[in-house]
Amino acid sequence: ASGLAAAGAAAQPQGDPNILELPEHTRGLGQPVVTDGYGKPSQYERNVQRRQSPGLTQTRQASVSFAPLQSLFGIVTPSGLHFERHHQGWWDVDPGKHRLMVNGLVKTPKVFTMDDLMRLPSVSRFHFIECGANTGMEWGNVAVPTCQYTHGMLSCSEFTGVPLITVLQMAGADLKKGRFLLAEGADGSSMTRTIPMALIESGEVLLAYGQNGEMLRPENGYPLRLVVPGVQGVSWVKYLRRVEVGDQPWASKDEAIHYVDLMPDGRHRQYTSIQECKSVVTTPSGxxxxxxxxxxxxxxxxxxxRGKVAKVDVSVDGGRNWRSARLQDPVMSKCLTRFSLDWVWDGKPAIIQSRATDDTGYVQPTQRQLRGVRGTRSIYHNNAIQSWLVQESGEVKNVQLA
Amino acid sequence: ASGLAAAGAAAQPQGDPNILELPEHTRGLGQPVVTDGYGKPSQYERNVQRRQSPGLTQTRQASVSFAPLQSLFGIVTPSGLHFERHHQGWWDVDPGKHRLMVNGLVKTPKVFTMDDLMRLPSVSRFHFIECGANTGMEWGNVAVPTCQYTHGMLSCSEFTGVPLITVLQMAGADLKKGRFLLAEGADGSSMTRTIPMALIESGEVLLAYGQNGEMLRPENGYPLRLVVPGVQGVSWVKYLRRVEVGDQPWASKDEAIHYVDLMPDGRHRQYTSIQECKSVVTTPSGxxxxxxxxxxxxxxxxxxxRGKVAKVDVSVDGGRNWRSARLQDPVMSKCLTRFSLDWVWDGKPAIIQSRATDDTGYVQPTQRQLRGVRGTRSIYHNNAIQSWLVQESGEVKNVQLA
Amino acid sequence: QGFPGIGRAATPAEVKAWDIDVRPDLQGLPGGSGSVARGQQVWEGKCASCHGVFGESNEVFNPLVGGTTADDIRTGRVANLQRPDYPGRTTLMKLSTVSTLWDYINRAMPWNQPKSLSVEEVYAVTAYMLNLGGIVADDFVLSDANMAQVQQRLPNRNGMTTAHALWPGRDLPGVAGAPDVKAAACMRNCAVEPRVASILPDFARNAHGNLADQNRPVGPQRGAVTATAAAT
Amino acid sequence: QGFPGIGRAATPAEVKAWDIDVRPDLQGLPGGSGSVARGQQVWEGKCASCHGVFGESNEVFNPLVGGTTADDIRTGRVANLQRPDYPGRTTLMKLSTVSTLWDYINRAMPWNQPKSLSVEEVYAVTAYMLNLGGIVADDFVLSDANMAQVQQRLPNRNGMTTAHALWPGRDLPGVAGAPDVKAAACMRNCAVEPRVASILPDFARNAHGNLADQNRPVGPQRGAVTATAAAT
Ligand code: HEC
Ligand code: HEC
Ligand SMILES: [Ca+2]
Ligand SMILES: [Ca+2]
Ligand SMILES: [Ca+2]
Ligand SMILES: [Ca+2]
Ligand SMILES: [Ca+2]
Ligand SMILES: [Ca+2]
Ligand SMILES: [Co+2]
Ligand SMILES: [Co+2]
Known part of the structure; x- marks a missing residue:
């Protein structure tokens, strides 16, 4: 299919010059340790970048960049490639001056420094974060060419932080009346989102400062962000400065004007938060x-x-027949799971799909099934099965089926 | 103990000026998306760097840099902070020209391109890598001040690659006679190490190209390195160019002159490879x-x-009394496990230690126990219990006990 | 206290400085007022450059105003939201709680100078936006006293539902337990017709740049060369 | 073949180009020879600048030569290795297989020009190093034919053991199943005396730089200021 494949063959009878003529690095002295106290990827990896989708937003501070899923391995997203979503730009906040306030239905409103928070018992957990609008451009028809753009508002990290419930208890929160919590950021947008107390009580919601072994990156909320496993990214409030316990939800801008899902009857679903079970084939992909x-x-x-991935099936004939893929352990709750399946391509057109089932028994729907209930104007929460058409030329295209 | 603690208190009766006077980032517009297609840590994180230990090596290309364990969270080591160990410097090898050869006791010697290897079924697994010489400076007495230098030749990543056994089978390896394998690098040192076939047959040994979601870093063997879980780092051959199946070990330079452990009777133990069960408190630390x-x-x-961590005990009185620490799940085989224990410091001197037990029942020894068997000249495989003295001033010192 | 030495009580002044949120029940709304006329001044001075004189601009963001009718104000449901062919959705079409608008302008606008408006300015400019939408009259003065009445005139005040399974709590009206889409994991000869119904047109081939530069130059695949349009 | 299209057979020339390892049983050793005298030339031209004229330099690495005796050559055990007070260990003190020396020089030396030596040069310079250690005579010519005999004169040829539990296989002589250190996890009133026996002396306080700059400026701890010596 492609001339590149010849690279593997011995180019001359004697053999491959890359073997016969010893390369420079086999015959010389390399670079010393600590050329970089903080290292960076190979020069040959320069194509692996997060990217904007042209024309998607009108400004670059209220915008998004997409993670290059087609080039990633395993489940951990390198922090340098983590997708970005800002509403009023990102900041590199001085952690020595950052504060967290706890107020509302509490006995004593409290203030914590980062020193304080980092002294409390912490946990480290692997979780995915997905923007509620991920795959949102594809509700009606194919709009973008690659899985970086169709699914790249998705990343996964090991987060370290303090269970939010710890500081609520320290403040003497009234968990009987206070069934809702407002999380508020310190940036210009001072992002606000309502979090249900039930989820906080489970211990899953974290005041996170660590991400993949180091501190959060500035683009992702340094020095403190909320981690709300299973819930869309907008609730993972960055630069978190305040949490307030209350007895009703807040209907903040991003839960009343955006991140509301328009249904066929013209009503918007409000407080849609959970990212339902979903999967995507990343190689080969569009x-x-x-x-x-x-x-x-x-x-x-x-x-x-909603929990763990139980099963992933893969089809190479557009959904007529399926085989169950291998799941890479550890399979963790509200975390990415890597799957794989052996395939011998015969050179004929093929349509590749994946379909995940979670441990609640929920099966990832087809686009047709999803549209049947939600229409095509939801913007958010598009978890439909993705189709990739492998053409005879070897080129893979993003397609939607009838 | 320290004036810094006052930062947490409200500095004036009205309150903390960091709260009362809204910071710039709450009143302005931040930076746009994709200022960096590949992002970097906060400017406030600049102290978190890998470092050389002054005077440890005479050159910087045959040298080591240590990971800043005292500043890391969870179990994933950010790839930019992964410890380095080079014998003849590091290289950024062109993956398009890199080849892997399989020869020796095989039916057909084979050559694979990176394209070839990356097409084969892969796995992704979290494993620690520890240099056999980690903590080697401390066999006789305290030599270095912080856990970066005592224990920092340790890192942990999610590695992605092809089980080595796959390509051996493709070449028709004679696994009956061929109980040993030589792994050889493509750099100037063309590092060679013998790997036991038993471990390869288990499927654990990987031809790895992926690390923490992206490709290996050049300092860590881009584009291909061997991953030999549980075994000291020198066997994780970087820039891997060749594997040879054989019927006896190779006694290569780094298994006959170095990475041999001098015992009290003047004999060297050869082919010592396994990193035995070990632990270290990273905060507070020296x-x-x-x-x-x-x-x-x-x-x-x-x-x-040898497997999974089963238990970690922590003492704050120099080993007289111990409490079992919390282990953060998932606890994975031949992988770092994060532990934690609550402690209220009363301001008096304290000696903090940790002691790990693995699922074979092996208990991490004291320095005295280890020296009792191995003396003080082993250099390698020092897995003794580490002691940190907390002084009344709050300063923590590296100490060894009688 | 299980954690001696950690954290401290917040002072009243500190809570006041940061506790700025306004809820739908108007908890948190500071006393004050502002007229449509004053709002027009604020708007033209501090907002129109980005959002357009009538809130209609889509240069930096979606239009804020438009798409609502007097009839919507009566029913509390924006009729255009029920028309699948209606292009775009303005802020006022979606807004179901007036607190949301007040709170958001107060915390986040103007975009490049958030939290620079006085309470009076926020009331005024909110009033002006509502006026642009025909929700309040030209001589209206919005205040903490009449916000609740204004709420009763929002075109889309009845346009929201919480009857769905995507809220990870149980304390919202109608919250559903079971997901709305129920698929089955058919494995063999499933009843689908794998016919391509949507694919990017050839002329859009390089709309996202050269995909060859967006893939690693080694591995099982390469990125497609899309630098020049056409060719498959 | 389970993986059609992946990999190919290596050509003989390719295997020859890369299969350079020499094992203790001398498998892989190419035919050839080199004299001590020729080795001295190579050494002085290409090695001495780093390792010293007599292999004694520790400027770029540990000394290669020294610490072995005629008696060691007889016993095959380097006596100095049994003296806990003996400072440092040279390459020749540890070397137990002559193949190791040949192979390593051939693959890795000179350090800044590895794989630049001819087979004859490798034989010669190996012979020279052995001569510096008194293992072969001044007029010796090392070759593939006499390497096995030379092996029988290595001062530390009997100095290795594989009787330990740190090899993750089972095919080495004496490999042990059980670890050599057996500790118990005592939990209460354990029989230890927590007395500090070793600590860094005050004058070494800033030997690793200012530790304040090696810790994050936020969190439960700070780095100790060690920029100036003294003070605790
Ligand atoms: C410099 C440009 C700029 C100025 C000036 C500005 N805005 Fe905005 N406005 C924006 C942008 C961009 C957004 C979208 C932010 C986001 O993505 O969350 C926005 C969002 C809004 C929204 C929410 C709309 C929605 O549907 O989410 C309102 C309401 C609003 N602005 C009102 C105002 C008012 C009132 C002023 C003046 C007091 C103002 N804006 C000044 C750029 C501006
Ligand atoms: C530019 C400096 C340099 C030159 C020239 C050089 N070496 Fe080396 N040599 C080194 C260094 C540095 C090491 C240690 C490498 C490592 O850490 O693995 C070394 C290691 C060795 C060793 C292994 C010693 C041990 O105990 O591990 C031998 C043997 C050796 N050199 C022999 C030679 C010979 C023979 C030559 C000339 C043909 C030579 N060297 C030229 C710097 C040099
Ligand atoms: Ca988001
Ligand atoms: Ca190592
Ligand atoms: Ca305190
Ligand atoms: Ca409030
Ligand atoms: Ca091929
Ligand atoms: Ca060989
Ligand atoms: Co948003
Ligand atoms: Co080494």
């Missing part, structure tokens, strides 16, 4: 070209905001 | 200063080259 016929490993990611 | 009396979470890392 915008890629297979080098040759032969063996491939179909790889992808599956996740569920 | 070179740090506690801000104040009161509550602290003692945090640390535990690991075993």
């Amino acid at each position: 915008g890629q070209v297979l080098l040759d016929k032969g063996f491939y490993s179909i790889n992808g990611l599956a996740w569920s905001g | 070179g740090q200063v506690l801000l104040d009396k009161g509550f602290y979470s003692i945090n640390g890392l535990a690991w075993s080259g």
Whole structure:
């Protein structure tokens, strides 16, 4: 299919010059330790970048960048490639001056420094974060070419922080009346979102300062963000400065004007938060070209905001027949799960899909099924099965089926 | 104990000016998305760097840099802070020209391109890598001040790659006669190490190209390194160019002149490879200063080259009394495990230690127990219990007990 | 206290400085007022450059005003939201709680100078936006005293529902336990017709740049060269 | 074949180019030879600048030569290794297989120009190093034919053991199943005397720089200020 495949063959009878002529690095002295106290990827990895989708937003401070899922392995998203979503730009906040306030239905409103918070007992947990608008451009028809743009508002990290319930208890929160919590950021937008107390009581919601072993990145809320496992990213309030306990939800801008899902009857669903079970094949995927016929490993990611991924099925004939994929352990709750399936490509057109089932028994729907209930104007919470068409040329295209 | 603690208090009766006077980032417009297609840590994190230990090596290309364990969270080591160990410097090898050869006791010697290897079925697994010489400076007495230098030749990543056994089978390896495998690098040192076939047959040994979601870093063997879980880092051959199946071990330079452990009887133990069960408290740890009396979470890392960590005990009185720490799940085989224990510091001197037990029942020894068997000249495989003295001033010192 | 030495009580002044949220029941709304006329001044001085003189601009964001009718004000449901062909949705079409508008302008606008408005200015400019939508009259003065009445005139005040399964709590009216889409995991000869119904048109081939530069130059695949349009 | 299209057979020339390892049983050793005298030339031209004229330098690495005796050559055990007070260990003190030396020089030296030596040069310079250690005579010519005999004169040829539990396989002589240190997890009133026996001396306080700069400026702890010596 492609001339590139020849690279593997011995180019001359004697053999491959890359073997016969010892490369420079086999015959010389390399670079010293600590050329970089904080290292960076290879120069050959420069194509692996987070990117904006042209024309999606009118400004770059109220915008989004997408993680290059087509080039990632395993489940951990390198922090440098974590997707971004800002409403009023990002900041590099001085952690020595950052404060967290706890108020509302509490006995004593409290203030914590970062020193304080980092002294409290912490946990470290792997969780995905997905923007509620991920795949939102694809409700009506194919709009973008690659899985970076269709699914790239998705990342997964090991988060470290203090269960939010700890500081609520320290403040003497009234958990009987206070069934809702407002989380508020310190940036210009001072993002506000309502979090249900039930989820906080489970211990899952974290005041996180750590991400993949180091502090959060500035683009992701340094020095403090809320981690709300299973819930859409907008609730993971960045630069978190305040939490307030209350007896009703807040209907903040991003839960009354945005992040509301328009249904066919013209009503908006409000406080839609959970990211339902979803999956996507990341290789091969849209915008890629297979080098040759032969063996491939179909790889992808599956996740569920309700718990663990139980099963992922893969089809190469557009959904008529399916095989169950291998799941890479550990399979963790509200975390990405990597799946893979062996495939020998015969050079004929093929339509690749994946379909995840979570441990509540919920099965990822087709686009047709999802539209049947929600229409095409929801913007948010599009967890439909993705289809990739492998053409005879080896080129893979984003398609939607009838 | 320290004036810094006052930062938490309201500095004036009205309150903290960091709250009363809204900071700039609450009143302005921040930076746009994709200022960095590949992002970096906050400017306030600049102290978190990998570092050389002054005077440890005579050159910087045959040297080591240490990971800043005292500043890390969870179990994933950010790839930019992964410890380095080079023998003849590091290289940024062109993956398009890199080849892997399989030869020796095989039916057909084989050559694979990176394209080839990345098409094969892969797995992703979390594993620690520890240099056999980690903590080696401390066999005789205290030599370095912080856990970055005592224990920082330790990192942990999610590795993605192909089980080595897959390509051996493709070449038709004779696994009956071929009980040993030589792994060889493509750098100047062309590092060679012998790997036991038993471990390869288990499927655990990987031809890895992925690390923490992206490709390996150049300093860590881009584009291909061997991952040998539980075994000291020198066997995780970087820039891997060749594996040879054989019927006896190779006694290569780094298994006959180095990475041999001198015993009290003057004999060297050869082919010592497994990193036995070990742990270290990372906060509070040497070179740090506690801000104040009161509550602290003692945090640390535990690991075993033989399997999973089963238990970690922590003492604050130099080993007379112990309490079992919380282990953060998932606890994975041959992977770091994060532990923590609540502690209220009363301001008096304290000696903090941790002691790990793995699922084979092996208990991490004291320095005295280890020296009793191995003397003080082993250099390698020092997995003794580490002691940190908290002084009344709040300053923490690296100490060894009688 | 299980954690001696950690955290402290907040002072009343500190809580006042940060506790700025306004809820739908108007808890948190500071006393004050502002007229439509004053609001027009604020708008033209501090908002119109981005949102347009009539809130109609889509240069930096979606239009804020438009798409609502007097009839909507009566029913509390914006009729255009029920028309699948209606292009775009303005802020006023979606807004179901007036507190949301007040709170958001107060905390986040103007975009490049959030929290620079006085309480009076927020009342005024909110009044002006409501006036642009025909919700309040030209001579209206919005205040903490009449916000609740204004709420009763919002075109889409009845346009929200919480009857769904995507809220991870139980304390919202109508919250559902079971997801709304129920698919089955058919494995063999499933009843689908794998026919391509949507694909990017050829002319959009390079709308996202050269995909060859957006994929690693090594591995099982390469990125498709889309630098020049056409060709498949 | 389970993986059609992946990998190919290596050509003989390719295997020859890369399969350079030499094992203790001398498998892989190419035919050839080199004299001590020729080795001295190579050494002085290409090695001495780093390792010293007599292999004694510790400027870029540990000394390669020294610490072995004629008696060691007889016993095959380097006596100095049994003296806990003996400072440092040279390459020749530890070397138990001559193949290791040949292989390593061949693959990795000179350090800044690895794989630049001819087979003859490797034989010669290996012979020279052995001569510096008194293992072969001044007029010795090392070759593939006599490497096995030279092996029988290595001062530390009997100095290795594989009787330990740190090899994750089962095919080495004496490999042990059970670890050599057996500790118990005592929990209460354990029989230890927590007395500090070793601590960094005050004058070494800033030997690793200012530790305040090696810790995050926020969190439960700070780094100790060690920029100036003294003070605790
Ligand atoms: C410099 C440009 C700019 C100025 C000046 C500005 N805005 Fe905005 N406004 C924006 C942007 C951009 C957004 C979208 C923010 C986001 O994505 O969350 C926005 C959002 C809004 C919204 C929410 C709309 C919605 O549907 O989410 C309201 C209401 C609003 N502005 C009102 C105002 C008012 C009132 C003023 C003046 C007092 C003002 N704006 C000044 C740029 C501006
Ligand atoms: C530019 C400096 C340099 C030159 C020139 C050089 N070496 Fe080395 N040599 C080193 C360094 C540095 C090491 C340690 C490498 C490591 O850490 O693995 C070393 C290691 C060695 C070792 C292994 C010693 C041990 O105990 O591990 C031998 C043997 C050796 N060199 C022999 C030679 C010979 C023979 C030559 C010339 C043909 C040579 N060297 C030229 C710097 C040099
Ligand atoms: Ca988001
Ligand atoms: Ca190592
Ligand atoms: Ca305090
Ligand atoms: Ca409030
Ligand atoms: Ca091929
Ligand atoms: Ca060989
Ligand atoms: Co948003
Ligand atoms: Co080494």
